[in-house]
Amino acid sequence: MRYLPKSPAERTEMLREIGASSIDDLFSTIPEEYRLKRDLNIPRQMGESEIIDHFKNAAAHNAVGYASFIGAGVYRHYRPVIIDSLVQRGEFLTSYTPYQAEITQGTLQAIFEFQTMICELTGMDIANASMYDGSTGAAEAAMMAVRITGRDGIVVARTVHPEYREVMETYAQHQEHSANEVGYGADGRIDLATLEQALTDKSAAVLVQSPNFFGVVEDIPAIAEIAHKKGALLIVSIAEAISLGIVRPPAEADIVSLEAQSFGVAPSYGGPFCGVLAAKEKYLRQMPGRLVGETKDKDGRRGFVLTLSTREQHIRREKATSNICTNQALVALMATIYMTVYGKQGIKDLAVQNLAKAQYAAKTLSENGKLLFANAPRFHEFVLQTSETAEQLNARLLENKIIGGLSLKKWYPELGNATLWCATELTTKEQIDQAAAVLTEASVATTA
Amino acid sequence: MATTEQPFVGTPRKVTAHLTQNEKLSFEISSPGKKAYKLPPLDVPEVDPAQLLGKAAREDTGTLPELSEIEIIRHFTRLSTWNYAIDLGMYPLGSCTMKYNPRVNEFVSRLEGIAEAHPYQPESLSQGSLQIVKLLQDCLIEITGMDTITLQPAAGAHGEFTGILLARAWHKSKGNARRNILIPDSAHGTNPATAAVCGYQVVNIKSNSQGGIDVAALEQIVNEDTAALMLTNPSTIGVFENQIHKIADILHAKGALLYMDGANMNALCGKTRPGDFGVDVMHLNLHKTFSTPHGGGGPGSGPVACKKILEPFLPIPVVEEGSDGQLRWNYDRPESVGRVRAFYGNFGMFVRALAYTLANGPDGLRQTTEDAVLNANYIRKKLEDVYDLPYTTPSMHEVVFSDRRQVKNGIKTGDLAKRLIDYGFHPYTTSFPLIVPGALMIEPTESESREELDLFVDAMRQIAREADENPELILSAPHSTRVSRLDETTAARKPVLRWKPQPE
Incomplete structure (x- = not known):
């Protein structure tokens, strides 16, 4: 086996030095009846070229060469080449969690830069070293709010990503806290009057997403005022990190749960991504996950360490703030490099391009449908209501190698034939015009 | 000339000191107006953000660094040289399984059709991704000797969470979720933390003089309040629990389940199977046993394999093969514990773990x-x-x-x-x-x-x-x-x- 660095003679020699007569001696503690005496029934050992062929064949059975208008929590953005060059350096790729700070200063300083940039973008005081993803981050943020307030109710906007809500529900079911949902108004934003009624003195937090699942930017200052008046915290979930280049940061929030996939991370059929929690400084001790802090060595040189680990499971065991152990360090590094490449001006320029593309797409595509929530501020997603079903529409688009908007019927049946569309800086005018032309054929056909 | 009084100073044979570059924080080397990006010209009409977003428009993007491309390359390359890594040498971290991370895994995970796959693109255009999921599932089921599996959990601790939720749902379906999870004092800290997150009381059990489970004591402790025992096997001192089936029998006699923390699966692959020695549910760490890179602390991936009795409770969605041979996701699972992560898990890690499994085959895994x-x-x-x-x-x-x-x-x-x-x-x-x-x-x-x-x-x-x-x-x-x-x-x-x- 080509990954194993031993010759048969070396194995024999080592066994002799150990005093074992055969390798099976070393497995003698496994009771005889449980030893596997046959080959595992898995594919035979393959050469490297065969492995590549196997996956190329699989890749060819996925969509290749399609224009896509799907977003909904996973966004296609251009990924600068240097991200991959840098994260494939073995010193980053094959390093462990930086518990031994003296020989992991590279990872530690990069995470410290990550935490700083996340604070700058979200308007929060502190940020952790990352969470699994945006969905579990939202669930962890809710549990954090329960710990902080000593209350047990979470009020969640229905405009939060449906799968994030499902994950939160799974986490909540055994945490003795309850979640109830608040619907949206005609503008596609959380209904403020309903929100006010839903809040009680048992409410630990209000959780909204902004831009929300429909791409609409929520009125964060107004929501914060309502939440805080009732003594509840405000958690803002952000699934599209690029929006922070042009959308005002949720500075009034107490906790921000960000999905940083847009910062240089491939869609990769849904993961790995990079969640991160940011919060007001006063909530530091209730923050789950790893944190990197600055300190000095005994000669006064600056260095970085994992810190405040008394919150974590390996110290606190069942009393920990969370059972989370790993973060998404390598993905957080991709995001760090991405934010460094675009920097202060680039993140804004990029966000404005996204805004412009989506504006053009919404205007062009809605010539053959109804643009829902048209008057609310949006980032780069929008909801289109059409006379024909999403299935009919998308079947025709697929014939033209276009993956159209995502059907919302499963989660929002009240919206009828509604589809969620996304345009990013990678979406071209030509693609938008082509999609619009297919929609026009459709509406002509329907009219006829 | 050295005297005998001088204390011993060893001679490292593996290393020689060399210089490393100094490097400040990116913010400290930034200067306004430098750029490392160039956007293509906009091919649609320009917009006025203030008009479109109103008071939701952002004025200032805060302090992000401003650097050129060469400075960024040097910045992160210099940082990288401050790290130790498997690629540099032995990494003998117990319980962490720091093995070689094959580069072909990285190569195939970046193939366009795989890296660019969107989780919501039509299933008809996701058959390649689904085939990868299905084949990895089949391999892991065979390797563990279990009946079924979910790949959704994002890491080992997340897998523990999912596995204990399955146990809880099963007990609940029998009318009583039960109260306690038994955990040996030798266990990883994630085990008790997981039990707590799932709403269980932790009952610690002391190890015997060999560092294993004290079977007689276990027999005393297990009762109708016991939901499961969370056991690492081999244990955290690297010893196989040779009374494992007796342990399983004691639990099963009281209607409790045996959960296995699969952190140490690298000692078992191809030699013995947890499903054969009485385990009901377990997680695997693809970033340990199956060679996906640790990356300085993640991403991981923590599939959960289990026996048939727990199958109805698996997180949604589960992959299924239709009569037409097409693979699809099934969301219609009324007894499911729900969803533990958006989409389908850390798919990129599935690709790498499968590449590793194919590179090994049955003989390679056993030799490993x-x-x-x-x-x-x-x-x-x-x-x-x-x-x-x-x-x-x-x-x-x-x-x-x-x-x-x-x-x-x-x-x-x-x-x-x-x-x-x-x-x-x-x-x-x-x-x-x-x-x-x-x-x-x-x-x-x-x-x-x-x-x-x-x-x-x-x-x-x-x-x-x-x-x-x-x-x-x-x-x-x-x-x-x-x-x-x-x-x-x-x-x-x-x-x-x-x-x-x-x-x-």
Whole structure:
């Protein structure tokens, strides 16, 4: 086996030095009846070229060469080449969690830069070293709010990503806290009057997403005022990190749960991504996950360490703030490099391009449908209501190698034939015009 | 001329000191107006953000660095050289399975049709991704001897969470979710934390004199309130629980389940199967046993395999094959525990783990396990005369010594570990498991050649001698790194968790 660095003679020699007569001696503690005496029934050992062929064949059975208008929590953005060059350096790729700070200063300083940039973008005081993803981050943020307030109710906007809500529900079911949902108004934003009624003195937090699942930017200052008046915290979930280049940061929030996939991370059929929690400084001790802090060595040189680990499971065991152990360090590094490449001006320029593309797409595509929530501020997603079903529409688009908007019927049946569309800086005018032309054929056909 | 009074200073054979570049924080080398990006010209009409977003428009994007591309390359390349890595040498962290991360795994995970796959693109255009999921599932089911699996959990602890939710749902379906999870005192900290997150009380059970489960004591403790026992096998001292089936029988007799923490699966692949020795539900760590890179602390992936009785409760969605041979996701599972993560899990890690499995095949996986166990036993044999071995039970893939002999000179496991850095090795796992005071937990994995093992043994033996003759040298180690021991107390007492501009 080509990954194993031993010759048969070396194995024999080592066994002799150990005093074992055969390798099976070393497995003698496994009771005889449980030893596997046959080959595992898995594919035979393959050469490297065969492995590549196997996956190329699989890749060819996925969509290749399609224009896509799907977003909904996973966004296609251009990924600068240097991200991959840098994260494939073995010193980053094959390093462990930086518990031994003296020989992991590279990872530690990069995470410290990550935490700083996340604070700058979200308007929060502190940020952790990352969470699994945006969905579990939202669930962890809710549990954090329960710990902080000593209350047990979470009020969640229905405009939060449906799968994030499902994950939160799974986490909540055994945490003795309850979640109830608040619907949206005609503008596609959380209904403020309903929100006010839903809040009680048992409410630990209000959780909204902004831009929300429909791409609409929520009125964060107004929501914060309502939440805080009732003594509840405000958690803002952000699934599209690029929006922070042009959308005002949720500075009034107490906790921000960000999905940083847009910062240089491939869609990769849904993961790995990079969640991160940011919060007001006063909530530091209730923050789950790893944190990197600055300190000095005994000669006064600056260095970085994992810190405040008394919150974590390996110290606190069942009393920990969370059972989370790993973060998404390598993905957080991709995001760090991405934010460094675009920097202060680039993140804004990029966000404005996204805004412009989506504006053009919404205007062009809605010539053959109804643009829902048209008057609310949006980032780069929008909801289109059409006379024909999403299935009919998308079947025709697929014939033209276009993956159209995502059907919302499963989660929002009240919206009828509604589809969620996304345009990013990678979406071209030509693609938008082509999609619009297919929609026009459709509406002509329907009219006829 | 040296006198006999001069204390012993060892000679590292693996490393020679070399210079590393200094590098400030990116913010400190930034200057306004520098750019590392160029956007293509906009092909649609320009927009006015203030008009479109109103008061939701952002004025200032805060302080992000402004640098050119060459500076960014150098910045992160310099940082990278401050890290230790498997690619540089042995990484004997017990319980972490720091094995070689094959590069073909990285290559195939970046193929366009795989990396660019959107989780919501039509299933008809996702058959390749679904085939990868299905084949990896089939392989892992066969390797573990279980009946079914979910790949959705994002890491080991997330897998534990999912597995205990399955156990809970099963108990609940029988009318009573039960109250307690039994956890040995040798367990990983994630086990009790997981039980708590799932709403269970933790009942700690003491290990016996061999570091294993005290079967007689277990029999006393298990009752109708017991939901499950969370067991690591081989245990965290690297010992196979040879009464494992008896343990399973005791639990099953009271209607409780056996959960296995699969952290140490690298000792078992191809040699024995948890499903065959009585385990009901377990998680795997693809970033340990199946070679996906640790990446400085993630991403991981923690699939959960289980017996048929738990299948109805698996997280949604589950992959299914239709009568037309097409694969699809099934969301219609009324008894499911729900969803533990958006989309389908850390798919990119599935690709890598499958590539690893295909590169090995049945013979390669078995040889891998044998070499991992051979390496651990070789280290044990070569060091047991200089380090205390608290449990003499036969080792599998890792060996746990203690600092008992060195502590009399005031030297603890953490000090020995720091000195190991000067010899060019990453430290072993220190102070774990908790049942061994001053533990040195060493897991070489199969990836080490005999030469590398001999260098490690030589380093550990020289350090043992230094501990006897020159304790000061060890207490102040490491001596060869960019920074010496860092002040963790101040870091925790006055946390500085982000850079801030210095006032003028």
